[in-house]
Amino acid sequence: MTAMLNLQGVNKIYNPNSRHPVHAVIDLDLAVQPGEIVALLGSSGCGKTSTLRMVAGFEQVSSGSISLAGRDIHTFAPARRNVAMAFEGYSLYPPLTVRENIAFAMKSEKMATADVTARVDEIAQLLDIEDILDRYPTSLSGGQAQRAGLGRALVRKADLYLLDEPMGQLEPQLRAHLRGRIKHFIKERGLTAILVTHDQTEANALADRIAVMEGGVLQQFDTPAQLKDAPANLFTGTFIGEPPMNIFAAQAKSENGQLVFALDQGVDLSYDPTAFPDALQQAILGLGTVTLGVRPHAVQVRDHGAKAQVYAAQWLGDQTHIAAHFAGGSVVSVHHDRVSRAKGEEIGIVIAPQDLHVFDTASGNAVSHGGTLA
Numbered sequence: 437m438t439a440m441l442n443l444q445g446v447n448k449i450y451n452p453n454s455r456h457p458v459h460a461v462i463d464l465d466l467a468v469q470p471g472e473i474v475a476l477l478g479s480s481g482c483g484k485t486s487t488l489r490m491v492a493g494f495e496q497v498s499s500g501s502i503s504l505a506g507r508d509i510h511t512f513a514p515a516r517r518n519v520a521m522a523f524e525g526y527s528l529y530p531p532l533t534v535r536e537n538i539a540f541a542m543k544s545e546k547m548a549t550a551d552v553t554a555r556v557d558e559i560a561q562l563l564d565i566e567d568i569l570d571r572y573p574t575s576l577s578g579g580q581a582q583r584a585g586l587g588r589a590l591v592r593k594a595d596l597y598l599l600d601e602p603m604g605q606l607e608p609q610l611r612a613h614l615r616g617r618i619k620h621f622i623k624e625r626g627l628t629a630i631l632v633t634h635d636q637t638e639a640n641a642l643a644d645r646i647a648v649m650e651g652g653v654l655q656q657f658d659t660p661a662q663l664k665d666a667p668a669n670l671f672t673g674t675f676i677g678e679p680p681m682n683i684f685a686a687q688a689k690s691e692n693g694q695l696v697f698a699l700d701q702g703v704d705l706s707y708d709p710t711a712f713p714d715a716l717q718q719a720i721l722g723l724g725t726v727t728l729g730v731r732p733h734a735v736q737v738r739d740h741g742a743k744a745q746v747y748a749a750q751w752l753g754d755q756t757h758i759a760a761h762f763a764g765g766s767v768v769s770v771h772h773d774r775v776s777r778a779k780g781e782e783i784g785i786v787i788a789p790q791d792l793h794v795f796d797t798a799s800g801n802a803v804s805h806g807g808t809l810a
């Protein structure tokens with residue numbers, strides 16, 4: 437399938453000739469398929485908005501190319517790109533009412549007035565803003581203005597919809613409610629969309645694939661499940677997942693026929709080598725210094741196993757979180773049932789080989805996930 441949107445080698449350098457150039461987006465390759473919803477996820481300043489603005493045409497690419505629906509668009513003016521964008525700082529036209537703002541977005545479609553009214557009403561219903569259609573932007577709350585801005589983007593007919601933090605101003609309940617409706621709206625019409633968010637719950641709920649960015653660099657572009665099961669590096673491993681993945685520095689060695697990971701303070705995790713294919717053992721032993729990762733829900737609390745001391749245990753109503761001092765650091769374990777552990781209690785930590793992620797400490801890149809080479 438040919439991609440709907442294709443970014444190749446895209447760079448954005450702000451103020452390139454100044455003493456403080458900012459390399460906001462670095463060698464970005466990204467292909468979005470028709471009908472796909474992609475989330476751009478990353479911390480503040482990682483280059484999400486810069487990426488969207490280059491696609492929409494509000495920023496020039498410093499280098500690289502962008503094609504949309506088979507056309508090279510990166511030199512086109514924004515109006516010629518056929519991209520609808522909802523901005524992070526909702527930019528509504530102050531002299532127009534919300535209804536006029538949304539209708540204005542359709543002016544190039546030259547529709548009959550009755551059709552325009554029907555489309556505005558449909559979008560207003562979708563976003564729960566029917567009651568503010570006759571108001572002016574200055575009288576709106578942040579969340580109302582944001583939904584009006586989102587409506588102005590979704591009402592258009594475009595090849596691509598770019599939504600920059602479209603629900604950041606809304607309370608969690610309304611966000612969750614609208615998220616479902618917006619996803620249905622986009623999927624029902626087969627639209628292609630890129631959503632920017634810091635919120636991984638939102639990314640997981642809305643997106644087919646998530647592009648994780650950090651420091652202007654795309655770290656991984658994968659389905660929500662793959663990002664959890666097979667993080668490409670330590671950054672995605674620890675960034676995706678709540679509570680975050682547990683991380684331990686380790687020295688790998690072969691001892692008494694076992695594959696042993698020696699952690700700090702004399703804690704050893706020993707594995708039957710048959711759990712790791714030969715090539716993988718070679719890779720791990722060849723590195724020596726590795727970083728182990730294990731998801732909190734995969735950390736087993738037993739009577740046997742490596743010793744740890746509980747410092748916090750809490751039942752959250754649907755899961756128990758246990759935090760314990762372990763190997764000079766700490767380990768967090770999540771259980772779906774109610775587990776009672778007292779503060780100071782000694783527990784045994786067991787990590788099954790299929791739950792172990794191994795990373796190359798030097799590069800941060802994944803070596804293996806659960807006994808399979810990455």
Ligand SMILES: Nc1ncnc2c1ncn2[C@@H]1O[C@H](COP(=O)(O)OP(=O)(O)OP(=O)(O)O)[C@@H](O)[C@H]1O
Pocket residue numbers: 450451458460478479480481482483484485486487524634
């Ligand atoms: N017009 C500009 N001139 C100079 N630097 C800029 C400009 N716009 C953005 N930057 C810088 O580029 C980097 C990426 O910014 P960008 O707005 O793309 O981040 P973001 O991922 O959208 O962050 P946030 O989540 O805070 O919205 C930041 O370091 C930012 O300070």
Ligand SMILES: [Mg+2]
Pocket residue numbers: 484485486524
């Ligand atoms: Mg931004």
